[in-house]
Amino acid sequence: MPAAVYCLFPVAPACRKIGLDRTLNGWHLAQVAPFDYRTALIQFIRTHAQPADKFGHQPRLYQLAVRLAEGKPFDDDVLFAAVWLHDLGVFIGHRPEAPARLAVWDHIAYACEVAPGLLRQCGFPESKIPAVLELFRTHLPSTRPTSFEGTLLRDADILEQLGAVGALRTIAKVGRDTRFVSFADALGVLRRNLEKLPGCLELPAARLLAEPRLKILQDFISAAEIEAGGAEL
Numbered sequence: 001m002p003a004a005v006y007c008l009f010p011v012a013p014a015c016r017k018i019g020l021d022r023t024l025n026g027w028h029l030a031q032v033a034p035f036d037y038r039t040a041l042i043q044f045i046r047t048h049a050q051p052a053d054k055f056g057h058q059p060r061l062y063q064l065a066v067r068l069a070e071g072k073p074f075d076d077d078v079l080f081a082a083v084w085l086h087d088l089g090v091f092i093g094h095r096p097e098a099p100a101r102l103a104v105w106d107h108i109a110y111a112c113e114v115a116p117g118l119l120r121q122c123g124f125p126e127s128k129i130p131a132v133l134e135l136f137r138t139h140l141p142s143t144r145p146t147s148f149e150g151t152l153l154r155d156a157d158i159l160e161q162l163g164a165v166g167a168l169r170t171i172a173k174v175g176r177d178t179r180f181v182s183f184a185d186a187l188g189v190l191r192r193n194l195e196k197l198p199g200c201l202e203l204p205a206a207r208l209l210a211e212p213r214l215k216i217l218q219d220f221i222s223a224a225e226i227e228a229g230g231a232e233l
Contacts, residue, residue: 040122041084050092053172057160058084064156068205072148078128079149082135085115086153099178111136141200155206161193163213167220183224183233190221 042058049055062083066076088094089107094114096102112133119129135153138145145151160166170189173180180186194217201207224233 037119037122037124038080041081041118041124044118044122045084045088048088048091048093051172051176053169054087054091057087057169060165061153061156061160064159064209065152068152068155068203068209069148070205074149074152075128075131077125078131078135078147079152081115081119081124081128081132082139082149082153083156085111085118085132086136086139086157087111088114102178108136108140141197145202151202155201155203158197158200159206159209159213161197162210163216164220166190166193166213166217187221187224187233190217194218194221 045058046055049058062080065079065083087107089105089110094110095105095107115132115136116129119132120126124132131147131149134146135150137143138150139153139157141154141158143154145154160169167190170180170186170193171183174183174186175181180189194214198207198210198214201210
């Protein structure tokens with residue numbers, strides 16, 4: 001018989017009062033019918049990804065990363081868990097709200113601290129947790145992956161910062177991220193992405209997928225500048 005699996009949800013005040021089930025860092029672990037850890041992780045992120053548009057990044061990213069593998073073998077457990085949890089520290093409710101603390105916040109360190117407990121509660125293989133944390137540490141463009149799974153995640157994450165999706169994700173931060181006060185701030189980031197990120201891609205498949213995304217992003221930036229006519233954005 002499969003082992004019981006627990007889903008993690010925010011602890012309601014009533015649950016705290018009567019001590020229902022168990023808690024981990026303020027999250028309620030409600031026992032559910034046996035199912036695999038993937039469903040538990042997806043449900044957890046669906047609940048915790050705030051603002052809500054943050055949730056779409058994970059399924060797109062996993063799909064992209066698997067596509068980049070081009071049929072080559074990789075540890076799907078490690079990749080899946082890293083994709084779904086790598087941005088945990090950027091969600092509202094997990095990151096600090098005070099501007100001074102947010103300015104120096106290390107969302108990767110936070111994910112590395114919190115993820116092991118979440119993964120264990122979801123029934124994830126214990127022996128693979130260190131590999132998941134290593135993918136957290138090496139998923140930024142400025143880092144160097146130490147595994148094929150790490151390269152898949154990093155290249156896929158770079159692609160998510162390009163093209164129409166990259167533009168949407170960046171513009172959505174205006175007014176709710178201290179780094180993005182105006183549209184001009186968003187365009188500045190998009191220009192830097194266009195200039196610097198393509199050279200960070202390692203996989204040929206990623207470079208190929210980047211080509212139409214780069215054109216879309218360049219066209220968008222040019223159109224915004226033309227339509228602004230020199231006025232402030």
